[in-house]
Amino acid sequence: MASATDTAELPVVAAAATLPTDDPHPETDGHRWGMVIDADKCTGCQACVVACQSENNLALNEENRVIERRAKTWIRIERYWEGEWPNAKARFLPVLCQHCGNAPCETVCPVWATYHNPDGLNVQVYNRCIGTRFCANACPYSVRYFNFWEPEWPSPMDRQLNPDVTVRTKGIVEKCTFCIHRINRTKRQADRDGRPVADGEVEPACVQACPTTALVFGDLNDSDSKVSELSHSKRAFTLLEPLGTAPAITYLKKVDPSHVDEHEEHGH
Amino acid sequence: MQEPVTVDRETANRELLDFVFAWPKWFFATTGLLGAVITLGLIIFLLLMIFGLQLFGYAHPVYWGFPVVNFVFWIGVSHAGIMVSAILRLAQAEWRRPVTRAAEVLTIFSLMTAMTFPIIHSGRPWRTLYWEFPYDWMRGIWPNPRSPLVWDPAAIFTYLTSTVMFVYIALLPDLALARDRVKNPIGKAVYGVLSLGFRGTTRQWRIQAIAGILLSALILPIFVSVHSIVSWDFAVTIIPGWHNTVFAPYFVIGAVHSGVSAVVTVMIIMRYAFGLKNFITKDHIDSLARLLIIVATVWLFFFMLDFMFGLYGTEPAEVDTWQRRLMEPPWTAIAIIFIITGYIIPVGAWLFRRVRRNFFLMFVTTILVNIGMWLERYMIVIPGLERKSNLTFQYGDYLPSAAEFGIIAAQLALVIAGFLVFSKLLPIMPAADIKEGQILRDEIKVGRARVPATMREA
Numbered sequence: 001m002a003s004a005t006d007t008a009e010l011p012v013v014a015a016a017a018t019l020p021t022d023d024p025h026p027e028t029d030g031h032r033w034g035m036v037i038d039a040d041k042c043t044g045c046q047a048c049v050v051a052c053q054s055e056n057n058l059a060l061n062e063e064n065r066v067i068e069r070r071a072k073t074w075i076r077i078e079r080y081w082e083g084e085w086p087n088a089k090a091r092f093l094p095v096l097c098q099h100c101g102n103a104p105c106e107t108v109c110p111v112w113a114t115y116h117n118p119d120g121l122n123v124q125v126y127n128r129c130i131g132t133r134f135c136a137n138a139c140p141y142s143v144r145y146f147n148f149w150e151p152e153w154p155s156p157m158d159r160q161l162n163p164d165v166t167v168r169t170k171g172i173v174e175k176c177t178f179c180i181h182r183i184n185r186t187k188r189q190a191d192r193d194g195r196p197v198a199d200g201e202v203e204p205a206c207v208q209a210c211p212t213t214a215l216v217f218g219d220l221n222d223s224d225s226k227v228s229e230l231s232h233s234k235r236a237f238t239l240l241e242p243l244g245t246a247p248a249i250t251y252l253k254k255v256d257p258s259h260v261d262e263h264e265e266h267g268h
Numbered sequence: 269m270q271e272p273v274t275v276d277r278e279t280a281n282r283e284l285l286d287f288v289f290a291w292p293k294w295f296f297a298t299t300g301l302l303g304a305v306i307t308l309g310l311i312i313f314l315l316l317m318i319f320g321l322q323l324f325g326y327a328h329p330v331y332w333g334f335p336v337v338n339f340v341f342w343i344g345v346s347h348a349g350i351m352v353s354a355i356l357r358l359a360q361a362e363w364r365r366p367v368t369r370a371a372e373v374l375t376i377f378s379l380m381t382a383m384t385f386p387i388i389h390s391g392r393p394w395r396t397l398y399w400e401f402p403y404d405w406m407r408g409i410w411p412n413p414r415s416p417l418v419w420d421p422a423a424i425f426t427y428l429t430s431t432v433m434f435v436y437i438a439l440l441p442d443l444a445l446a447r448d449r450v451k452n453p454i455g456k457a458v459y460g461v462l463s464l465g466f467r468g469t470t471r472q473w474r475i476q477a478i479a480g481i482l483l484s485a486l487i488l489p490i491f492v493s494v495h496s497i498v499s500w501d502f503a504v505t506i507i508p509g510w511h512n513t514v515f516a517p518y519f520v521i522g523a524v525h526s527g528v529s530a531v532v533t534v535m536i537i538m539r540y541a542f543g544l545k546n547f548i549t550k551d552h553i554d555s556l557a558r559l560l561i562i563v564a565t566v567w568l569f570f571f572m573l574d575f576m577f578g579l580y581g582t583e584p585a586e587v588d589t590w591q592r593r594l595m596e597p598p599w600t601a602i603a604i605i606f607i608i609t610g611y612i613i614p615v616g617a618w619l620f621r622r623v624r625r626n627f628f629l630m631f632v633t634t635i636l637v638n639i640g641m642w643l644e645r646y647m648i649v650i651p652g653l654e655r656k657s658n659l660t661f662q663y664g665d666y667l668p669s670a671a672e673f674g675i676i677a678a679q680l681a682l683v684i685a686g687f688l689v690f691s692k693l694l695p696i697m698p699a700a701d702i703k704e705g706q707i708l709r710d711e712i713k714v715g716r717a718r719v720p721a722t723m724r725e726a
């Protein structure tokens with residue numbers, strides 16, 4: 001797991017020929033969209049959460065929905081405490097769908113509502129979903145959310161819905177799409193222009209909103225892209241790596257040996 | 269050791285069919301009460317269709333709860349049928365005879381009840397039917413064969429079909445008997461059609477017997493398959509506490525434990541409700557209890573294996589789950605109640621002959637077993653979901669809602685009502701089978717020796 005001792009050993013792993021993020025089922029000439037999240041840069045400002053919420057037509061999370069743990073945030077900032085008071089530090093970890101190469105959620109869906117698309121994205125087909133919630137259970141990162149209600153927005157917020165994104169009905173499971181509508185728009189534009197998609201041309205809403213550029217998005221199959229370069233960093237690790245899910249998201253964090261202690265793992 | 273049932277043929281026919289033709293007052297009172305509880309369940313289901321699963325206690329990250337626990341529980345109870353009908357029949361255990369049909373009917377109704385759970389607990393039940401049952405041949409949209417939720421219906425429907433066939437074939441001579449004895453002309457017509465012209469000719473008896481034996485053998489793989497597949501609903505995932513390789517046999521033997529216990533409970537109720545004192549005797553209960561001691565102990569062994577494999581795996585999340593299951597409140601209390609009611613009290617009591625031959629004590633202990641087994645399923649399903657990984661930020665507890673309790677009460681009522689209505693309309697006691705058992709036990713004098721009246725062929 002993402003314990004301090006594991007991350008401390010990670011430079012060795014990163015130097016090896018294969019990375020934990022490597023797609024076990026690579027496409028010959030497709031994209032493999034991926035993200036790098038620099039936990040050292042994240043300030044926990046929640047701008048990405050707000051951006052995602054409005055970009056993807058997510059209903060407002062009222063207070064009691066948060067209390068009963070039914071709030072939906074496709075990207076969430078997890079806060080962990082490091083060290084003991086008064087020397088405690090808050091550490092922030094943005095967690096969103098990891099778009100795993102070996103996704104535990106994909107195999108369990110009885111109706112194939114979730115599958116791996118040729119771009120390496122883990123996509124959810126809302127129309128097919130019957131709401132068994134098996135995928136939400138199987139996801140070790142708990143980033144799949146069930147729609148308990150029909151989404152509603154107080155006026156005038158219902159007028160600012162994104163026309164590119166479906167409004168999901170109640171009774172289905174939904175999750176981060178890596179802003180697939182933006183990816184597709186950019187690909188179509190590049191096709192019209194007769195050129196490949198340039199690095200940095202696609203930006204999901206969270207990446208665009210991040211004030212500290214802690215989030216970087218790009219094509220992992222393009223060895224010159226910024227995400228490829230960053231995912232080979234010595235600070236790189238993936239979440240819950242021992243599970244072998246081959247996530248498309250790499251996290252960066254410098255491990256300060258003086259801070260490696262029990263509290264980091266259990267602080268909350 | 270076993271006292272043979274000594275009832276002449278006429279009394280046997282009358283007593284075994286009595287309940288089918290009589291209309292006792294308590295029958296109306298009980299079905300009325302059960303009907304009220306089932307109606308409550310239907311109202312809750314209607315509300316679920318309108319308001320969605322917000323009525324249940326699910327919350328991030330625990331998305332399965334009581335319905336799945338009960339699904340596993342009822343499939344477990346259904347395992348009694350196959351244990352009693354197929355395995356005991358092939359093992360030629362004579363004492364099984366009065367038990368068989370009750371066990372199989374319990375199987376049918378608990379299976380049907382279990383099958384309602386996936387529909388109740390899915391987010392869009394109307395879609396569940398639309399996508400799962402008639403495969404979408406026209407548009408080539410297929411279910412995902414990698415998902416255990418697709419294996420489930422296959423296994424359960426196979427089990428249900430074969431059990432219905434099994435019950436029906438064994439029922440034929442009794443239906444013919446009912447046809448010959450019923451006074452009501454409508455009843456005569458219905459039993460007449462259902463008995464398929466069974467008149468008790470040698471050829472008909474032969475075909476009926478061969479079909480029964482063949483089905484007992486063919487049904488054996490289902491004994492292993494159904495609950496193995498139910499266990500794979502959990503075991504193919506990477507949720508801590510769900511994926512030990514021992515899960516399939518562990519679930520199967522647990523199912524037999526709870527199923528045979530449920531059969532004992534039902535037999536004792538039947539003895540008093542239907543006036544079957546001559547046919548359900550202390551010997552039957554005693555034999556089942558002795559079987560249960562073995563089954564329960566093997567089940568406990570597999571529970572220990574699950575525990576040991578979990579610890580030896582040294583996967584932190586798995587060890588944490590076991591720690592939570594056994595050491596943290598409220599799970600500690602559940603674990604203690606589960607092991608005491610599921611094993612220690614019943615098996616400890618069954619070791620004494622006096623308890624095994626006491627109907628009241630057997631009734632209590634077998635009910636305790638099923639309380640324990642229900643808690644066992646609860647302990648398997650929930651804690652792993654509450655603590656899925658070391659990402660502590662996403663920890664969350666599950667608290668069942670009133671609607672879930674209502675649904676569960678309705679499902680219990682559904683099983684009981686199904687059983688009761690079946691036993692009212694059709695002979696619940698296998699009259700032909702019991703009489704066959706008597707004939708096999710009869711002895712005749714040949715010269716100075718006493719020999720069995722009939723020889724067993726197979």
